[in-house]
Amino acid sequence: MKIRFIGGAGTVTGSKTLVESNGIRILIDCGQFQGIKPLRELNWEPLPILPSSIDFVLLTHGHLDHCGWLPRLVNQGFKGKIYCTSPTKDIAKLILLDSAKIQEEEANKANEMHYSKHEIAEPLYNVDQAEKVFPHFRVIKTNEIVTLDPQITAVYTNAGHILGACSIELTIENKILVFSGDIGRDNDLLVFSPVKPKKADYIFLESTYGNRLHPETDVKGELEMYINNTVQKGGTIIIPSFAVERAQTVMYLLWLLKEEGKIPNIPYIIDxxxxxxxLDVFANNRTWHKIPEEDFTAMCNMFTMVSDYQETIDTIYNKQPKVVIAASGMITGGRVLSYLERYIGLPETTVIIIGYQAEGTRGRKLLEGASEIKIHGKYYEVKANILEIESLSAHADQKGLLNWLSELETKPTKVFLVHGENQAADELRIKIKEQFGFDCTVPLLGQEVEL
Structure with missing residues (x-):
C-alpha cells in the first residue's frame, strides 16, 4: 500500500492524500491551496497521477481547502464517486459554486483593469465546471460501513469541526487507517464534540494548532466590549468570516448578547x-447541531441578510454604526474586500479576526501589523483597529488534538501529521512522542510512503 501526500503537508491548505492498494486509488479530500503565491500556483499544476485513474474521493468536510479542487479533478477526467455526509454535500455545493463565481469575477475584473500579470486572466474553474462535480456525490451516514471494494471499507465518524464534518476510518489490507480531517473542539457552541478513535494502525492527524493553546477567554464578553467601544466612537465593526459555521456562530453569539441587552440596537448585517x-443547511440538518429551532428562527430574524451586490453598496455607504459579518474568513476574496476598501482607512473602524489565517493571506498580514494591504491591485492604508478573538476557532488546539488520541486501545504503528505549518506540526510531534510514545512523523509535500 502506498500513501502520497499531494496536498495539506507542511501547509494547512490543499488537503489531498492518495491511498493506493491493489489497483484501487482513493483520494482523501481534494482541497484547493490558499495563501502565499507559491501555494496558490500549485492549484494550476496537474496531479502526479491521472485523475481518471482515481476510483473514489472521500471528503471529510465541505471547506474549500478540502473540496475546492474537485472541479479541476472532474474536468481532467475523474469519473468515480465522491462520498460524504449530507451536510457536507450541501456545503460543498455552495462553496464550489461561490468559489467559481468569485474566480470568474476576479478574472473579469483583472482583465478589465489590466492588473493581471497574464495576458488574459482565467479562473481556476468556472460555474459550469463546478456543477459537473455534483452528480458524483454519494451521501453516506455516520457509523455505517461503506464498502468501496471487497477488500476496502470506510466508516465516517463525527469530527465536530463544522456541520457534517467527519473523520474517516479506512480498513484496507487488514489495516485500519484513520484520517482525522479537521478536528473540532469539545463543547463547541453549535456542533457536537468529536468522536475519538479507538483503533488505528496508521493515523493521519491534522496539526493546524499543534503548537498553540486557545485562550480560555469569554468570547461573548470580548464581542460585547469591542462592539460597544466601536459604536461609542461612531464606527463600524467588520467581522471577516468563513461563511460556513463561523458566520453562524457569530450570529448566534450576537443574538444572545442582544437578547441579554448587552449590545446596542444598531443594524446587524450578514453579507x-x-x-x-x-442557514438553510442548518435548518435542514437539525440533528447535526445544537441550536433550538425557536432560537434559530429568532436569530435569523435579528439580521439584515444582504445578497444583492447593490444592497452591499448601499450598506457600505450608510454611515451609521453597524456590525457587518462578511466573507471571506481569511480576507482572500468575497464581499468583505468591498467593505475594507471603504473602512480600513478609518481609525474608528474595528476589524475582528475570528479564525485561522493562513500564511500569505490578507488576514494574516493584518494580524501581523501590516500598515497597508492590497485589494484589487490598489494599496490601502490600515488605520482601523485590528483585533482577534482566538477562542472562536473551529479547530482543536494542541490539547484538543492530544485528547483526540487519548482513547486509542492499541499503539498505532505511525502517526502522520498533516494540515499544519511546519512549526505547528513539529511541536505537536514532540508532544505526541512525550505523552503517548507514538512514532510520529511530519511528511513533506509530494512525499510517498509505503505502509
Whole structure:
C-alpha cells in the first residue's frame, strides 16, 4: 500500500492524500491551496497521477481547502464517486459554486483593469465546471460501513469541526487507517464534540494548532466590549468570516448578547450570500447541531441578510454604526474586500479576526501589523483597529488534538501529521512522542510512503 501526500503537508491548505492498494486509488479530500503565491500556483499544476485513474474521493468536510479542487479533478477526467455526509454535500455545493463565481469575477475584473500579470486572466474553474462535480456525490451516514471494494471499507465518524464534518476510518489490507480531517473542539457552541478513535494502525492527524493553546477567554464578553467601544466612537465593526459555521456562530453569539441587552440596537448585517444559504443547511440538518429551532428562527430574524451586490453598496455607504459579518474568513476574496476598501482607512473602524489565517493571506498580514494591504491591485492604508478573538476557532488546539488520541486501545504503528505549518506540526510531534510514545512523523509535500 502506498500513501502520497499531494496536498495539506507542511501547509494547512490543499488537503489531498492518495491511498493506493491493489489497483484501487482513493483520494482523501481534494482541497484547493490558499495563501502565499507559491501555494496558490500549485492549484494550476496537474496531479502526479491521472485523475481518471482515481476510483473514489472521500471528503471529510465541505471547506474549500478540502473540496475546492474537485472541479479541476472532474474536468481532467475523474469519473468515480465522491462520498460524504449530507451536510457536507450541501456545503460543498455552495462553496464550489461561490468559489467559481468569485474566480470568474476576479478574472473579469483583472482583465478589465489590466492588473493581471497574464495576458488574459482565467479562473481556476468556472460555474459550469463546478456543477459537473455534483452528480458524483454519494451521501453516506455516520457509523455505517461503506464498502468501496471487497477488500476496502470506510466508516465516517463525527469530527465536530463544522456541520457534517467527519473523520474517516479506512480498513484496507487488514489495516485500519484513520484520517482525522479537521478536528473540532469539545463543547463547541453549535456542533457536537468529536468522536475519538479507538483503533488505528496508521493515523493521519491534522496539526493546524499543534503548537498553540486557545485562550480560555469569554468570547461573548470580548464581542460585547469591542462592539460597544466601536459604536461609542461612531464606527463600524467588520467581522471577516468563513461563511460556513463561523458566520453562524457569530450570529448566534450576537443574538444572545442582544437578547441579554448587552449590545446596542444598531443594524446587524450578514453579507455573504453563501453564509445565508448555509442557514438553510442548518435548518435542514437539525440533528447535526445544537441550536433550538425557536432560537434559530429568532436569530435569523435579528439580521439584515444582504445578497444583492447593490444592497452591499448601499450598506457600505450608510454611515451609521453597524456590525457587518462578511466573507471571506481569511480576507482572500468575497464581499468583505468591498467593505475594507471603504473602512480600513478609518481609525474608528474595528476589524475582528475570528479564525485561522493562513500564511500569505490578507488576514494574516493584518494580524501581523501590516500598515497597508492590497485589494484589487490598489494599496490601502490600515488605520482601523485590528483585533482577534482566538477562542472562536473551529479547530482543536494542541490539547484538543492530544485528547483526540487519548482513547486509542492499541499503539498505532505511525502517526502522520498533516494540515499544519511546519512549526505547528513539529511541536505537536514532540508532544505526541512525550505523552503517548507514538512514532510520529511530519511528511513533506509530494512525499510517498509505503505502509
Amino acid at each position: 455573504t450570500p453563501m453564509g445565508i444559504k448555509v
